[in-house]
Amino acid sequence: MNTVLSRANSLFAFSLSVMAALTFGCFITTAFKDRSVPVDIHVSKVMLKNVDDFTGPRERSDLGFVTFDLSANLQPIFDWNVKELFLYLTAEYSTKSNALNQVVLWDKIVLRGDNNKLNLKEVKSKYFFFDDGNGLRANKNITLTLSWNVVPNAGILPLVMGSGHKSLAFPESYETAKSY
Amino acid sequence: MLSMFKSIPTHMDYKGQKLAEQIFQGIILVSAVIGFIYGLFIQQFGWTVYIMLAGFTVSCLLTLPPWPMYRKNPLSWQPAMPETPGENREKPQENPSQKKKKHK
Numbered sequence: 001m002n003t004v005l006s007r008a009n010s011l012f013a014f015s016l017s018v019m020a021a022l023t024f025g026c027f028i029t030t031a032f033k034d035r036s037v038p039v040d041i042h043v044s045k046v047m048l049k050n051v052d053d054f055t056g057p058r059e060r061s062d063l064g065f066v067t068f069d070l071s072a073n074l075q076p077i078f079d080w081n082v083k084e085l086f087l088y089l090t091a092e093y094s095t096k097s098n099a100l101n102q103v104v105l106w107d108k109i110v111l112r113g114d115n116n117k118l119n120l121k122e123v124k125s126k127y128f129f130f131d132d133g134n135g136l137r138a139n140k141n142i143t144l145t146l147s148w149n150v151v152p153n154a155g156i157l158p159l160v161m162g163s164g165h166k167s168l169a170f171p172e173s174y175e176t177a178k179s180y
Numbered sequence: 181m182l183s184m185f186k187s188i189p190t191h192m193d194y195k196g197q198k199l200a201e202q203i204f205q206g207i208i209l210v211s212a213v214i215g216f217i218y219g220l221f222i223q224q225f226g227w228t229v230y231i232m233l234a235g236f237t238v239s240c241l242l243t244l245p246p247w248p249m250y251r252k253n254p255l256s257w258q259p260a261m262p263e264t265p266g267e268n269r270e271k272p273q274e275n276p277s278q279k280k281k282k283h284k
Binding site: 004007008015025029079080081 | 190192208212245
């Protein structure tokens with residue numbers, strides 16, 4: 001403590017330790033919060049095609065097209081320890097060949113400070129809804145759920161499922177190419 | 181140019197060093213508590229960090245330069261012994277007790 005540099009050193013190290021304790025305090029105040037909110041999903045259009053799938057082992061696979069509406073109020077999730085939310089819409093179903101299939105159809109990043117009341121209409125899926133085979137045709141029960149990944153400032157990154165889901169059924173026949 | 185920096189006097193006496201350490205620890209802890217409570221109230225961790233940085237700057241200004249309040253209790257040195265070759269040979273025992281040790 002008898003030169004400027006040693007005083008500056010101990011001052012800086014003390015500040016960093018106190019800063020680490022404050023960050024831990026920030027984590028502790030929000031560690032056990034429930035981060036689930038109700039979600040409303042509505043499906044407006046469903047279509048099914050049987051196309052060449054170059055990424056799979058077989059010749060043709062089922063490809064589904066879903067157009068949906070989403071609404072949710074994400075305001076209660078954001079507190080001082082949340083930096084952003086990563087939302088994703090999952091379709092879950094079972095077929096004869098696989099007991100459980102989960103496909104992500106759409107995702108979005110919501111930063112803190114962005115508009116956090118989600119109200120989207122007529123959204124087309126971002127990613128292809130390919131099935132591993134031909135199990136989508138006449139499948140009566142496909143469940144759509146919205147989940148999110150909470151990215152904090154300090155602490156654990158939980159995966160939370162919103163409460164509320166929508167079941168839909170795919171048609172019996174494929175849509176053929178239109179003739180012009 | 182380094183010699184110019186080295187010639188600026190930056191020493192404090194021992195009581196002044198203790199006072200400086202107490203001052204900066206107190207300021208940082210108080211600004212940490214204020215920052216934590218304010219950040220929790222407005223639900224933005226950024227403000228906690230800003231208040232901590234303000235406390236850090238204030239304590240830098242208060243404790244890094246050697247203000248006169250840190251020099252209130254200077255050490256009282258013994259008067260310097262005149263150095264002659266004759267005295268060194270005659271009184272070899274008294275020299276270690278009166279040898280000056282200067283802290284930087």
